[in-house]
Amino acid sequence: MALQSGQTGHDPAINPGASQALPVLSVKNISKSFGGAKALRNVSFDVMPGEVHGLLGKNGSGKSTLVKILAGFHAPDDGGSLFFNGEKVSLPVRAGDARRLGMAFVHQNLGLVPSLTVLENLRVVQLTHGGRAFINWVEEEKAARHALERFGLDIDPHERVDRLSPVQRALLAIVRAFEDIEAARAVTGKPGLVLLDEPTPFLPASGVAQLFELVRSITKAGCSVIFISHDIDEVMDITDRITVLRDGIQSGELDRKDATHEKIVEMIVGQSISRGGHAKRDPESLKPFATFRNLAGRMLQPSDFHVGKGEILGLTGLIGSGYEEVPYLAFGAKPAASGTIAIGQNEPFEQVTLSPKAAIEKGFALLPGDRQGASGVDSLPIVDNMFLPDVGRFFRGGFLRNRAMIDEAHVLGTQFEVRPNDPYLKLSALSGGNAQKVLIARWMNRSPALLLLDEPTQGVDVGTRQQIFAALRKAAAEGMSIICASSEAEQLADICDRVLVFAKGRICHELTGDSLTKEGISEACYATAPTYHTTNRPMRAAQ
Numbered sequence: 001m002a003l004q005s006g007q008t009g010h011d012p013a014i015n016p017g018a019s020q021a022l023p024v025l026s027v028k029n030i031s032k033s034f035g036g037a038k039a040l041r042n043v044s045f046d047v048m049p050g051e052v053h054g055l056l057g058k059n060g061s062g063k064s065t066l067v068k069i070l071a072g073f074h075a076p077d078d079g080g081s082l083f084f085n086g087e088k089v090s091l092p093v094r095a096g097d098a099r100r101l102g103m104a105f106v107h108q109n110l111g112l113v114p115s116l117t118v119l120e121n122l123r124v125v126q127l128t129h130g131g132r133a134f135i136n137w138v139e140e141e142k143a144a145r146h147a148l149e150r151f152g153l154d155i156d157p158h159e160r161v162d163r164l165s166p167v168q169r170a171l172l173a174i175v176r177a178f179e180d181i182e183a184a185r186a187v188t189g190k191p192g193l194v195l196l197d198e199p200t201p202f203l204p205a206s207g208v209a210q211l212f213e214l215v216r217s218i219t220k221a222g223c224s225v226i227f228i229s230h231d232i233d234e235v236m237d238i239t240d241r242i243t244v245l246r247d248g249i250q251s252g253e254l255d256r257k258d259a260t261h262e263k264i265v266e267m268i269v270g271q272s273i274s275r276g277g278h279a280k281r282d283p284e285s286l287k288p289f290a291t292f293r294n295l296a297g298r299m300l301q302p303s304d305f306h307v308g309k310g311e312i313l314g315l316t317g318l319i320g321s322g323y324e325e326v327p328y329l330a331f332g333a334k335p336a337a338s339g340t341i342a343i344g345q346n347e348p349f350e351q352v353t354l355s356p357k358a359a360i361e362k363g364f365a366l367l368p369g370d371r372q373g374a375s376g377v378d379s380l381p382i383v384d385n386m387f388l389p390d391v392g393r394f395f396r397g398g399f400l401r402n403r404a405m406i407d408e409a410h411v412l413g414t415q416f417e418v419r420p421n422d423p424y425l426k427l428s429a430l431s432g433g434n435a436q437k438v439l440i441a442r443w444m445n446r447s448p449a450l451l452l453l454d455e456p457t458q459g460v461d462v463g464t465r466q467q468i469f470a471a472l473r474k475a476a477a478e479g480m481s482i483i484c485a486s487s488e489a490e491q492l493a494d495i496c497d498r499v500l501v502f503a504k505g506r507i508c509h510e511l512t513g514d515s516l517t518k519e520g521i522s523e524a525c526y527a528t529a530p531t532y533h534t535t536n537r538p539m540r541a542a543q
């Protein structure tokens with residue numbers, strides 16, 4: 001049953017007795033403008049106690065803006081109101097009000113301090129707001145251990161956060177958020193709300209399962225969760241109810257039990273989309289473009305593999321299995337422990353002699369997974385981010401042809417559906433998914449001979465994903481070789497001609513043809529017995 005905007009639609013069967021309950025959060029007619037652009041228009045919805053409420057929408061539809069209004073980071077336009085457990089919240093939300101009321105946020109970057117310990121990160125709010133004259137570290141450690149044990153997390157409180165795995169970091173951020181709302185509940189006696197803004201893109205399936213267990217234990221304790229994600233399967237799995245935003249307008253609500261994958265996609269995109277499955281090519285029919293022998297990194301053990309000319313080769317495995325290092329090693333962005341690379345029939349060269357500059361000269365391009373840290377420059381405009389690697393192309397007679405750059409950026413923005421398509425806008429003003437589109441456009445526009453991708457569609461909405469996949473397939477059909485490292489089995493099954501699955505640093509499965517399905521990839525990730533021996537398998541000679 002699709003509900004109209006503003007209707008509550010809470011199912012008492014999900015949380016018995018909750019039908020009489022006050023909403024934990026009531027958002028009423030919230031709008032937000034940036035200059036002349038409206039990011040949110042009169043958005044209204046309720047979150048009930050014990051509910052996991054999905055907040056979905058295309059890139060730039062206003063999800064993060066809404067979260068930032070709740071956090072007090074943005075002031076909403078006049079006319080809207082917020083209620084938390086029945087109490088009217090003064091707008092803009094004042095510093096400290098969110099915490100006092102019992103709202104805690106896990107933003108896309110998790111908000112942890114990497115150089116501090118788990119204990120320090122976990123107790124930072126209590127330590128900075130307690131007004132204490134001194135810190136009793138014995139008591140603080142006890143409290144931290146208790147919090148970690150409560151959620152079954154086996155993490156040493158004295159470990160530095162930058163030494164934790166991505167899964168442990170995400171779980172720590174959520175435990176901290178829950179501890180914060182529990183601290184507020186001890187004072188107010190009322191349930192709190194944790195807002196999770198895309199916490200899953202980097203997590204392997206086992207990590208997502210652990211995270212969902214944690215979310216369920218939060219709601220069992222009577223608190224609520226707002227869950228933002230572009231992964232429809234995850235949304236179907238964890239949410240009770242879903243609110244969809246489209247271009248800043250609430251386009252409807254849906255009870256999870258009435259939702260199907262197709263229905264949700266249609267509400268997000270505004271139309272049904274075909275998954276556009278592609279005819280996989282026989283990798284044997286493609287001449288090798290780049291051949292890697294004995295390539296080893298920090299986790300990657302000496303491995304032999306190649307990518308064919310015009311092939312889309314997927315690399316996957318559990319996090320830490322070594323596949324995620326390959327794009328960086330192949331680009332010379334990380335030094336290998338060993339290994340050579342041969343292009344076509346050319347003599348192989350040692351990987352350690354390859355710098356990113358030399359890789360670019362050879363026609364390689366790398367889209368790193370860390371968009372904010374290693375990929376884009378937030379403080380520069382879109383146009384500069386698009387043309388950073390080849391700005392030299394726009395110089396004529398010693399002058400930079402600014403107009404030509406702007407025009408080309410505009411064309412690229414249209415092609416990759418960057419919204420808003422304003423080349424002068426800073427990258428930081430774009431939504432996460434739109435920023436990723438700018439960076440993909442940057443590298444695709446250079447038509448590299450070898451495109452190296454690490455989690456290319458993280459944060460990109462379902463509609464745009466299909467467009468990016470189509471662009472990658474077209475480029476491959478025209479001869480571009482693509483290596484795509486990703487933890488998303490569905491994405492790999494959609495675009496790749498061949499997928500190598502890694503375990504414990506070695507290639508253990510090679511999937512092609514009919515075995516190259518989402519299920520086949522997931523199964524191979526969890527199967528331990530290697531069926532593919534990297535050192536014994538005959539390599540095809542470059543032709």
Ligand SMILES: Nc1ncnc2c1ncn2[C@@H]1O[C@H](COP(=O)(O)OP(=O)(O)OP(=O)(O)O)[C@@H](O)[C@H]1O
Binds near residue numbers: 064065
């Ligand atoms: N600081 C800002 N200045 C100008 N425009 C902004 C700013 N922050 C967000 N916007 C714009 O507001 C709109 C909504 O962005 P928002 O980040 O809320 O989208 P989103 O739904 O979270 O997208 P994504 O799924 O890509 O994260 C976008 O058009 C974005 O460009």
